[in-house]
Amino acid sequence: MPLKPVRVSQLNNYISKILGSDPLIGNVRVEGEISNLKYHSSGHVFFSLKDEFSTIRCFMPSSAALRLRYELDNGMNVIVGGYISVYEKGGYYSLNIRELEAEGRGALAIAFDKVKEKLEKEGVFSLEHKKKIPSFAMKIAIVTSPTGAALQDMLKIIKSRNDVTDVLIYPSAVQGDGAALQIASAIDAINREHPDVEIIIAGRGGGSQEDLWAFNEECVARAIFNSKIPVISAVGHETDFTIADFAADLRAETPTAAATIAAFDSYALEELIASYKEDMKLSVLHLFDRYKERLLFLKAQLESLDPARLKKLGLVSVVDKDGKGLKSVYDAKIADTLYIKFEDGEIVVQVKEVREKK
Structure with a gap:
């Protein structure tokens, strides 16, 4: 007895349910090379994942794409995690991606290199755009966490060097979601609202690469680049490097080093002035002695002609x-x-x- 025919939509719906109930393909990890990559205006990402024998369509929703630290490229080898679903209207299945990581290298390392390469090509790190750090700044702005130890360390250093420099503290989150936008917004606001500021210090204390990541975001680098006020980056420890360091007008190894650079030492300056004063006094006396000798010589010559x-x-x-x-x-x-x-x-x-x- 022949089977009763079903509609196409019914068949696709049945296949979708079968696939959705399979425990393996409901949570699968797949390794392959990206091809046919397309970024949609909605934020969704479409591409194919292939190996030397086969290809599968992939769909990454905007929610997952936003968690990426870098842009994808054709030819990139990745490992993705997700589930198989059927697009019933089109009659094809695809791998819906929940997470993605680059094969062989950490996501943060790849993101760092991609942002650095992009901004470097645009000239954001170019030496010709670096602004000179004033030697005797009377007003300094600090963009950092108001509760971090780095702020207290910087304030202590500045106070120890002179008692005339005015410090504007511009509080900002320095790690976690939204921190990069806060840092960039703070730098923009200082330029807009406090044009009398002569130096901006943007930084934080040490931490993991993930903790420091806000200073690797493109928006922070662009805010530093666009700042009319010279910016000193002061992120982490001596061995920590961020994108902000390359964009800044000057990189300080630590927050305390940044404070030392930004705040002039008035006490050492007083000693230097006193030293110059003594040198000038000795020079004048020496010059006076020389002219005195010359005057006595001329006097003798005049007397001889009297x-x-x-x-x-x-x-x-x-x-x-x-x-x-x-x-x-x-x-x-x-x-x-x-x-x-x-x-x-x-x-x-x-x-x-x-x-x-x-």
């Missing part, structure tokens, strides 16, 4: 009736009356003859 002194030595001067001194025999004419002046008087003579030197 007419009164020369007359004492027997030197005389000859002037005409108008008191004009004669400098040459040609200044005298026959019958002129001349006056020969000595120290103790003068002799009046009349020119009888002018003799030239042969």
Whole structure:
């Protein structure tokens, strides 16, 4: 007896129920290479997963895609976890993905490299965009957790270096969901609302790579890059590097190092000024002594040319009736009356003859 025919939708619905009740394909992990990758405007992601023998369609909902730390690429080898479902209208099945990880490397490491590569190509890390850190900043803004030990450490350092620098504390979450947006928003707000701030310190204390991840987010790097106020990154320990470090105008190894760089040491400056003052005093005294010696030398030269002194030595001067001194025999004419002046008087003579030197 022939079977009663069923409608296509009924068959697809039956297959969907069978697949949905299978414990294996209801929670399966599959390894393969991504191909035919498409990001939909809704946030959903569609692609195929293949190996050398076969291919399966994959669907990743936007909720799962948002948890990714990086963008997917064709050719990427991944391990996905999910379940098989049937798209009844189209009559095909697909692997609905709950989670995805790159094969062979951690998700965070891949995300870090992808963000770094992208921003580096755009010139966000370029040295030509780095702003100079002021040497004598009078107002510093700190973007960090208001309850973290890093803030107290920085405030302590700044206070120990001078008592004139004004500090603006801009509280922000520094880890967890939404922290990156808070940090980026804080940097933007300081530029917009506090243009008198001369340096921004953005950072936090040490932690795991996951704890520090907010400072690897693209939005934080772009906020630092777009800041008109110089930004010092101060994230974690000496060995910790984040995307924010590459985007910042200066990377400090630790938050306390950032505070040391940002706040000038007024006490050391006072000592330096005192040292300069003493050096200037010695230089002026030395210069005074040199000019004094030169003045005594010139005085001796002038005294040696003093007419009164020369007359004492027997030197005389000859002037005409108008008191004009004669400098040459040609200044005298026959019958002129001349006056020969000595120290103790003068002799009046009349020119009888002018003799030239042969």
